[in-house]
Amino acid sequence: MLRRSAAVLLALLLGSALGCSSDVSDATGEPSNVLTFGSAAATPAVTVRATVADGLASPWGLLVLPDGDLLVSERDTAQILRIAAKDGTRTVAGTVPGVVPGGEGGLLGIALSPDYATDHLVYTYFSTAGDNRIARLPYDPAQPATQQLGSVEVLLTGIPHGPRHNGGRIAFGPDGLLYAGTGDSSNSALAQDKASLAGKILRLAPDGTPAPGNPFPGSPVYTYGHRNVQGLAWDPQGRLWASEFGQDNWDELNLIRAGGNYGWPVVEGVGGRTGYIDPVVQWRTSEASPSGIAYADGGIWVAALRGTRLWRVPLDGDHPAGAPQEFFTDAYGRLRTVVADRDGTLLLMTDNTDGRGEPKPGDDRILRVAVS
Structure with a gap:
């Protein structure tokens, strides 16, 4: 069954994600444009099968290696860990040089080269004292522990850095290009400035240059x-979806279109305004603060930090098939990352900080989740 907050959400959502939206008043009496969904989708059974690893320190990025083992980036230690899938044995692959942690910055997203079988490259997104950067480095697990990472090759600099809103997720798309989500670095005006790399989704060639065919010639800016x-995350039809933190009212799940303007800071959530693309789903910020997402089992799965739950948005093509469904509410704390593994399970990683980037007592872990 849907939990109470999801039911409340459904009652609130009264327009169309991809069609028209109507002005109504929310519980505060303020006007807001909201969404409705079609007929209810079946709710899958979702259970934790096993704890893959625990005792992690501010984990952020997670990827699956070709042999099934995992690589994890730790934001504050700047370390990349290898975790054996069969028994959870942990090896420190190495420390990424140049990382300066603090607030929401540090060693953030990681991604595996599409040609990893031949080039053995791992891509990273990290903070320095003055900016955020994208880099790559070779990974050789045959080397001794702590020495398995090679020299860093910086591909892109100058992504604005702040104590908060540094973005940080990177992923290779089905087109073989590298996508990066950035934040506005707490300077909201930069999000509308196409000359800035803040508040954007970037699309790069594997060598870090702007991808051919980008909507703004010579620029890595994609949206x-x-x-x-x-x-x-990408669905089986190759459509790109992205999660986005709101400010006071609405967090978002967006369907990404090249060159699109997603509204911030002019619009938060659904605005129904010409020239801005509305989200497909929105949540109250207390129920989400969405970080990592993944496609699996016919929907987009969303790891919620402040919301301390896992959301599933069932899809029918490019729109929701029903209301968002929630799982594990308050069971494991803040959820940072969700990844679809090749065996059909999900890997769910916690990040139990106090919301300001400071660790608090807790046991961050990776859980293997089965979906019926």
Whole structure:
């Protein structure tokens, strides 16, 4: 059954995600444009099968290696860990040089080269004292522990850095290109500035140059008008979806269109305004703060930090098939990342900080989740 907050959400959502939206008043009496969904979708059974690893320190990025083992980036230690899938044995692959952690910055997203079988490259997104950067480095697990990472090759610099809103998710798309979600670095005006790399989704060639065919020639900017993008995922039809943190009212799940303006700071959530693309789903910020996302089992799965739950948005093509469904509410704390593994399970990673980037007592872990 849907939990109470999802039912409340459904009652609130009264327009069309991809069609027209209507002005109504929310519980505060303020006007807001909201969404409705079609007929209810079946709710799958979702259970934790096993704890893959625990005792992690501010984990952020997670990827699956070709042999099934995992690589994890730790934001504050700047370490990349290898975790054996069969028994959870942990090896420190190495420390990424140049990382300066603090607030929401540090070693953030990681991604595997599409040609990893031959080039053995791992891509990273990280903070320095003055900016956020995208880099790559070779990974050789045959080397001794802590020495398995090679020299860093910086591909892109100058992504604005702040104590908050640094974005950080990177992923290779089905087109073989590298996508990166950035934040507005707490300077909202930068999101609408196409000359800035803040508040954007970037699209790069594997060598870090702007991808051919980008909507703004010579620029890595793919979309703009974002507040803080930390989730990227593709559905089987190759459509890109992205999660975005709102400010006071609405967090978002967006369907990404090249060159699109997603509204921030002019619009938060659904605005129904010409020139801005509305989200497909929105949540109250207390129920989401969406970070990593993944496609699996006919929907987009969303790891919620402040909301301390896992959301599933069932899809019918490019729109929701029903209301969002929630799982594990308050069971494991803040959820940072969700990844679809090749065996049909999900890998769910916690990040139990106090919301200001400071660790608090807790046991961050990776859980293997089965979906019926």
